[in-house]
Amino acid sequence: MHYEVPNSAHRHLGLGAWVEIIEAYDLREETNAIHVAAMRVGSQTIACGDRSKSFDKPLRPHEGQIIAIERQSDRTLFQIHL
Numbered sequence: 001m002h003y004e005v006p007n008s009a010h011r012h013l014g015l016g017a018w019v020e021i022i023e024a025y026d027l028r029e030e031t032n033a034i035h036v037a038a039m040r041v042g043s044q045t046i047a048c049g050d051r052s053k054s055f056d057k058p059l060r061p062h063e064g065q066i067i068a069i070e071r072q073s074d075r076t077l078f079q080i081h082l
Contacts, residue, residue, distance in 0.1 A: 002077045004033040005048045010076040012041045013069050019080060020063040033077060034059065 003024065005013075013019075022045070023037040037058075038047050064080030071077075 001028075002033040002079055003036050004031060004075045004077050005036050005039070005046075007071065007074070007076050009036075009039075009046050009048050010069075010071055012044060012046050013066060013076065013078055014041075015066055015069060017041055017066045018063065019066055019078075020061065021059070021080075022061055024059045025057075026059055033075075 003021065004027075018041075020040040021034075021036055022039055024039075025035045025037065027033060027035045036048050038045065040046070062082060064082040066078055067081045068079040069076065
């Protein structure tokens, strides 16, 4: 499962880092990824834009360790091990 954040949040991500997904929305039918609206990496909370306002139900908060990161032209994708 892939998670997506804007490229501006890329600098906060690192392989092996523990991430807590605070607010996320399942967009796998549209973008093949889960859109992260807010997350905590280490002691830092990162807001990833306000696109979430147009979505219905958020996913439950969850956390895991980052196992893969892929930076694309318009977004950064990452995977976590729950």
